[in-house]
């Protein structure tokens with residue numbers, strides 16, 4: 430794993446944006462795997478600024494997001510589709526038809542997930558996958574468990590994730606109890622992975638991942654099996 434320890438959140442965001450921008454510059458029709466949550470917001474802001482300044486072109490870029498709550502309407506301000514439109518897609522010159530988020534209203538979730546994995550393959554696979562990490566080591570919504578699921582699937586959220594995500598809702602009761610999430614296979618098939626990690630709350634999960642061991646109790650540790658992972662964290666996350 431390539432590790433960058435940045436002074437603070439803003440430096441982390443700028444460094445991560447540079448890495449993603451270099452992929453887009455080298456391959457203007459690349460496929461990005463994207464994440465939501467508070468961690469990548471600063472990076473999305475930097476990417477949008479580069480686009481506005483005419484330094485980065487998203488016209489040929491395709492995106493696939495990691496996950497979406499279930500059930501949820503795309504128009505719900507808590508949905509990940511809404512989040513992506515607001516924090517990135519509405520602020521860059523991407524064709525919205527080229528942006529993909531799992532459908533939180535899909536009547537047949539298994540069919541939705543299977544079609545998503547096929548669509549990623551048909552697009553040529555993900556050139557760079559952006560990840561955040563849960564306090565418990567989850568990536569996407571692949572939660573710690575005895576077994577991890579390879580394919581994109583419906584996932585019940587753990588109490589700790591519902592609690593962590595309740596900050597975006599008026600109460601924990603309103604957090605959907607399920608999500609559709611890319612499984613470990615589409616994540617690990619990405620040609621390159623960048624994981625952004627900020628804040629003291631992520632310290633334990635980060636340290637365990639960097640120790641090089643692999644356990645399904647911390648799904649991010651599986652990234653140790655991938656040959657091209659860039660970790661961009663801040664000092665709070667690194668030092669605890």
Ligand code: F6R
Nearest residue numbers: 464465466467468561562563569
């Ligand atoms: C979001 C996602 C999640 C988050 C993780 C960290 O698409 O896949 O795994 O990356 O929950 O969330 P934040 O950044 O809010 O701490």
